[in-house]
Amino acid sequence: MKKIIFLLAIVVLPFVSKSQSYKFCSYTSTSKYVMTFNQNDQQTASFKLFDSNDNLVKTTTGNWEFREEGVYGAATYIIYKFNGANANLPDMKFLYIRDGNGSPQEIRDVKDRTWSRCF
Numbered sequence: 001m002k003k004i005i006f007l008l009a010i011v012v013l014p015f016v017s018k019s020q021s022y023k024f025c026s027y028t029s030t031s032k033y034v035m036t037f038n039q040n041d042q043q044t045a046s047f048k049l050f051d052s053n054d055n056l057v058k059t060t061t062g063n064w065e066f067r068e069e070g071v072y073g074a075a076t077y078i079i080y081k082f083n084g085a086n087a088n089l090p091d092m093k094f095l096y097i098r099d100g101n102g103s104p105q106e107i108r109d110v111k112d113r114t115w116s117r118c119f
Helices: 002-017
Strands: 021-027 031-038 044-051 056-069 075-082 092-098 104-108 114-118
Touching (some): 031 114
Antiparallel strands (some): 044 056, 056 075, 104 114
């Protein structure tokens, strides 16, 4: 039981203690994607798509949660659940990677694209 509480503290504490939200960005030659995860009562999130001129093209909202998975060891995932008009879309799943201090460093989607921290 103590190990579970300790592991939960390591995973959740970086989101709680250092900031109220974290942004991760991914870029293509024609667009920019921005995911924002807010640490609040509902754990809200947003997904924004910008064109090459930095004009907002699309915004979706949702909620997020941590999920521990792994076959050969624990891996932490962030699950983004759409709500509103997009609630029928499947959840998005990101591998959550921390730096040596336990702070969020990057996330990776199921297509192994790296989303770096952005501010």
